[in-house]
Amino acid sequence: MLSTTRTRAALTAIVVVAATLLASCETPPPPPPPLVAAPPAPPPITLSSSIVEKASAFRGYMQRAGAIGATFENGDQIQASLKVGVAYEPKQFLSGATAYAAVLALQDPTYVASVRSFATDPVQRQSIINQIIADPAYAVGFKGSDTAAGRIIDTLGAEGLRLYTAGKAVKQAAYDVQRAKWSTLPVLDRDGRLAYAKTMSATPALADSADVAALQQASMGGVPLVPAPPAAPAAAVTVSGPRSAPPPYKPLVIRGLAVAALAALGAAGDNNLATIDAVMVEPASAMCLNMAKLNLYQCLAVAKPHYEDVFCLGQHIMIDTSMCVLKASGAALPYEPPPPPKPEPVVTKKKPVAKKRASAKKKS
Template sequence: MRATPSGLTAEASVFEGYMRRARGIDASFSGPAEVSEALQTGAAGEPRQLESGMIAYAAVAALQEPRFVDGLRGSRADRGDLARRLASDPAYALELPGGEAAAARAAGALASQGEALRAQGLKVKRAAYSVQHQAWSKRNVPDPRGRLARVKQLSSEPMRGGEDAARLYAAMAEGGRRGGAASPAVTRAVAVAALNVLGQEGRGRALMSEPRTASCLRIAKLNLYQCLAAAGPQYEDIFCLGEHAMAETGSCVADATRASRVSYRR
């Protein structure tokens, strides 16, 4: 396990913590209180923080590639010039020794997180249908406007961190490696990792966002709001939770590792 900059690790831990809590939502609902609690858990992902945390998570995974880190530390190239090159052309990080292997680690770690959340979201979505044999699920949600306002408030609040590093690295190890062409998000993550090794964390901040992923996460959140605004009975809240807060968000994360624009079908 390679040591990583504390700031990057903190952001990665926030991302990992949210994804773990969201995919921990149990699809076996027995009453409105459980639906409300699950909805609050799933809605607690602030899109911009989720995006930057996602890239930080992939960057920390890239830093677990020994050849990549050792190559940067032992490089005879001028560090300032190298940092400027990486900041202006993130894809250059893939050409560095161990760069492609670092990208494979980053893609594997990130894809694993997204796929797991998507899979659990689909289970919750299916529960929206199976739960309808229970009478409570067909009763309307009380104070739907208040519920939507609370979800929007949660979605705008900073996500909490404080997760331990051991849990973070264990989650990354489970992701393995994913080869193939690096996506824009993974490419940026590898460049961020390189800049952190070079002591140029400030330059890396500008790379902690990726337009395609940012748009996907924002749309997923808007779809959640629209779904809840139209929802009536409890089972429809379960559907909105599974489809948009979980499966769609998970697809955004998994798709961020794909070089093409092909998306998962939900």
């Protein structure tokens, strides 16, 4: 019995020693792989609330002014329409058009995806941001810029054409309304209405809160914007369709693309507002709007009867402003027939007057 126990103990010891020897002969397991930190997530798309409010103010004015009718029954109705038409400040209006262009560009998924592909690497992202700020035309180089530009041109073109068409009808009403006796009566408080026009032209317009929310969602790639109703069937525009608009583009379109690209890179938030405002400056279109205001002031200063106020409204508020928007966007301009040639003055040839014969001198 004792020998059996000793034998078992010896065998157990041998097994342990053998297992130890075998374990020492095996290859040690490889060390665990080093932990690789995941790249930082790209910043979200950010567009300053101030920029969105400017876009809303622009869109709101274009809708209100484009809805001015051409049927006038009294002077009060004319003055009410004038108050709607004069209520924009040129600098804010132009910034709003550019901001609206940026929101439209952010609706283009191809353009946004192309820009955001460079947002993962912080160094590369900052380099592209710097290049866009230095030269906004750099934003045209991203894939999808042609369809994003098409959205801008088509939408602003539809808005401008709608206002232009309404302005043409109002301008014609300035002649038609003269059949009514009241339209030939003098405007009351002519100086007051001119002062009001100048005051409202220096006052930034307010944005609609519901429209601001819609534009904010659209800038994040949310619900597509609803375009303004077309002025005529021929002017219908499908904003949701990706129409390719080849370059070159107008400065307003380029700057709208640049702001959209900065927003897609997360560099157009409230902290970047000063930089974005500088990117949106566009002097040529500002001159057009300032000239429209100057012509309006001169028109109101000399207008006396009511029908002349209607002309000022149709021509210098609605038509002139719409043409500034159309030219700034690069949209097709409406056809304007050339003025009829001036009649040539009729020159009547004078009949030659027969010279009187000198009377012969009598011979003395």
